[in-house]
Amino acid sequence: MKDTSALSTATLGYPRIGRNREMKKALENYWSDVITETTLKAISDSVLNDALTTQSAAPIDSIAVGDHTLYDHVLDWTLRFGCIPSRFQNLTPGLPTYFAMARGVDSAPALDMSKYFGTNYHYMVPELDQHITPTANFDDFLHQIHLAQNQLGSERVVPNVLGPVTYVHISRLSGIEPAQMLDKLLPLYTQLLNTLKSRNVPEVQIHEPALVLSEAASLRDLYQTAFASLAACQLPINLVTFFDDVHVDVFPWMCKLPGLSAISLDFTRGNNLVTLKKCGFPSSPRLGAGIVDGRSVWTDQVSGRTLLAAIKDIVGDNVKICVQPSCSLQYVPIDVDAESSLPEEIRPKLHFAVQKLKTVAEIAASPESTSSSELTGIVEEAVADALQESLFVRQPKFEERRPQQFTVPGGFGTTTIGSFSQTPEIRRLHTQHRKGTMSDEEYNARIDKELAYVIGIQEALGLDVFVHGEPERTDMVEYFGVKLSGFTFTTKGWVQSYGNRYVRPPIIYGDVTRTEAMTVREFKSAQSMTTKPVKGMLTAATTILNWSFPRKDISREQQAYQIGLALRQEVMDLEKAGCKIIQVDDPALREGLPLKRENWEEYLRWAVRAFRLSTSGVLPSTQIVTHLCYSDFEDILDAIDGMDADVLTIENSRSGDEMLVALAKYGYSRDIGPGVYDIHSPVVPKTATMASRIKLFKECGLASERIWVNPDCGLKTRKWKEVLPSLTNMVEAAKIARIEDTRTQ
Numbered sequence: 001m002k003d004t005s006a007l008s009t010a011t012l013g014y015p016r017i018g019r020n021r022e023m024k025k026a027l028e029n030y031w032s033d034v035i036t037e038t039t040l041k042a043i044s045d046s047v048l049n050d051a052l053t054t055q056s057a058a059p060i061d062s063i064a065v066g067d068h069t070l071y072d073h074v075l076d077w078t079l080r081f082g083c084i085p086s087r088f089q090n091l092t093p094g095l096p097t098y099f100a101m102a103r104g105v106d107s108a109p110a111l112d113m114s115k116y117f118g119t120n121y122h123y124m125v126p127e128l129d130q131h132i133t134p135t136a137n138f139d140d141f142l143h144q145i146h147l148a149q150n151q152l153g154s155e156r157v158v159p160n161v162l163g164p165v166t167y168v169h170i171s172r173l174s175g176i177e178p179a180q181m182l183d184k185l186l187p188l189y190t191q192l193l194n195t196l197k198s199r200n201v202p203e204v205q206i207h208e209p210a211l212v213l214s215e216a217a218s219l220r221d222l223y224q225t226a227f228a229s230l231a232a233c234q235l236p237i238n239l240v241t242f243f244d245d246v247h248v249d250v251f252p253w254m255c256k257l258p259g260l261s262a263i264s265l266d267f268t269r270g271n272n273l274v275t276l277k278k279c280g281f282p283s284s285p286r287l288g289a290g291i292v293d294g295r296s297v298w299t300d301q302v303s304g305r306t307l308l309a310a311i312k313d314i315v316g317d318n319v320k321i322c323v324q325p326s327c328s329l330q331y332v333p334i335d336v337d338a339e340s341s342l343p344e345e346i347r348p349k350l351h352f353a354v355q356k357l358k359t360v361a362e363i364a365a366s367p368e369s370t371s372s373s374e375l376t377g378i379v380e381e382a383v384a385d386a387l388q389e390s391l392f393v394r395q396p397k398f399e400e401r402r403p404q405q406f407t408v409p410g411g412f413g414t415t416t417i418g419s420f421s422q423t424p425e426i427r428r429l430h431t432q433h434r435k436g437t438m439s440d441e442e443y444n445a446r447i448d449k450e451l452a453y454v455i456g457i458q459e460a461l462g463l464d465v466f467v468h469g470e471p472e473r474t475d476m477v478e479y480f481g482v483k484l485s486g487f488t489f490t491t492k493g494w495v496q497s498y499g500n501r502y503v504r505p506p507i508i509y510g511d512v513t514r515t516e517a518m519t520v521r522e523f524k525s526a527q528s529m530t531t532k533p534v535k536g537m538l539t540a541a542t543t544i545l546n547w548s549f550p551r552k553d554i555s556r557e558q559q560a561y562q563i564g565l566a567l568r569q570e571v572m573d574l575e576k577a578g579c580k581i582i583q584v585d586d587p588a589l590r591e592g593l594p595l596k597r598e599n600w601e602e603y604l605r606w607a608v609r610a611f612r613l614s615t616s617g618v619l620p621s622t623q624i625v626t627h628l629c630y631s632d633f634e635d636i637l638d639a640i641d642g643m644d645a646d647v648l649t650i651e652n653s654r655s656g657d658e659m660l661v662a663l664a665k666y667g668y669s670r671d672i673g674p675g676v677y678d679i680h681s682p683v684v685p686k687t688a689t690m691a692s693r694i695k696l697f698k699e700c701g702l703a704s705e706r707i708w709v710n711p712d713c714g715l716k717t718r719k720w721k722e723v724l725p726s727l728t729n730m731v732e733a734a735k736i737a738r739i740e741d742t743r744t745q
């Protein structure tokens, strides 16, 4: 029984993938014609039913419904609004169009994917132009509401609606202003709210994460227009924000938006306590207190109660408080109890979605209880506490050390980014080795065979700098996580990255240290097979951190330095083993950027320092390469320069040559290997196309000897029959560039 001081509880969304990845399996079966649309939808409904049962049993009072999805909830809204780009309009309506927009078909490439507000979840970016006439079809959404109301009764079902301003803000608009687009959409939103009202929902959640962005203040007019329309429906609105605080310049007018019955704030990120202190909280709407961290895998019983006490201190007794997760729980795995091999000392400290729900319910039932023991502080000592400044600085400067390093005469050196085709045979080796059915000796011998194969191929192709191909790595982060101490792994802890792609992020639970060399054996083996230089290949600290669940008891900066220090030891060991060129990949560098621009500098400061910590101990003659991909880097050029790498290989082929122009304009003076072709496409690039791209690099003002020629990312996902002709053409293109270059000199 709840006592009288008990608080209400709510959720803001739940994992959609199913406890046993039912949705992934169903989708893939549907795509390969093993199951019908009816079966797919039945499976989807049963996954939703299970999610509702779990939330109801926690027990949670108000359950957010409507974010369950076959692929992506943002794409769902795009279809509900009928905002279908013209290239998809002649396809069969319904699922064929939906999945074509998600995954592309021959005649129409997919919508772009982008990270959802700095999470590792990717949404399908809506494309909105002036020709689009939105038309409403909310059937699938209303179906979810109906199903939930049948199961839970209508009082507990609160529709979860992606807010109109955020929807427009995260779309790609062409030929239309946000305000015009909003005007086109608002009638659909009011239609939806009116329908929901007629179905007896008590309230609706309008999710507006755009309110926490730096530019939120500039969206004020849009919000006022939008909420004037929504409020006219007279359905109570819970305005939901998450992932950061609402700035003090935004909070006062946000609170005055019409129609609000509740305002939900995330207290686990940013500083909403400060916002509340400075601005106060109005007495009438309820405060949805996001105090259980929906993006961490650690327990919240103590931190949640501490936050709640602090909130109550500020807002006083008159404000009604609802206890809730900070955001949808889709960013964490479903259930810790499904794990069988977590280290026993860690297990009680880990909470996934199911456990987070229970915490919400427990805190609401007994806010004051202090019975739970303090569960932070996993390892007392942080090894990276006292690092000397000299460890972050490479000597001598680039201009002085570069002449001592490997150079291809005439420039335009050819190389690749690291991985080669991960064939089914290679994956089988991993499985057998992991399961213990293949001994270490046998496994290493088989890996060496793969190394010999890729070395032979690179000789035949005539590349200048070789790689070992990474056949021993399942994943560029997991590989290092397994070898380093301080990481643990789940067996069923999947979270959705996009659509049917789920990942199991490693969990950092203690101090990270290196107990053994991690890459030296494979490097040595590969290098012994050729006289060409083979690159050492590591994943940078920031990328490892950004693709893992970090611990919460020490800062991310400290964790980055711990990993950075471990990598430094590896770099030094590679150098000792004769490695002349060491590549440290940092593709996720940009992913860690805070949502608010004013916080970027601080993050980039330590992210860059972590890279330098790993790489600055080498001899002047050792070449440090880095590789960046997956995103635009134009706005963090200072940071890239600050990494002080000798060579930068960078994804370039999809975004035109803007990146290069930006680098040239910036005055970036080190070696650059802009990707000459897009590895994400199975199309074999033409020699002439690549040759003219390389020419363009020169025209951007880069010196020939500073230019490297490489694909834009690793070739792991490409088949050999695509890799061989592509690289043959690439080497040929570099040759042409060299010849033309000597002619024009």
Ligand code: MET
Binding pocket: 417, 418, 419, 476, 537, 585, 587, 627, 629, 713, 714, 715, 716
């Ligand atoms: C996502 S970046 C990948 C870099 C890695 N060295 C590879 O080639 O696969």
Ligand SMILES: [Zn+2]
Binding pocket: 417, 587, 627, 628, 629, 630, 712, 713, 714
């Ligand atoms: Zn890459």
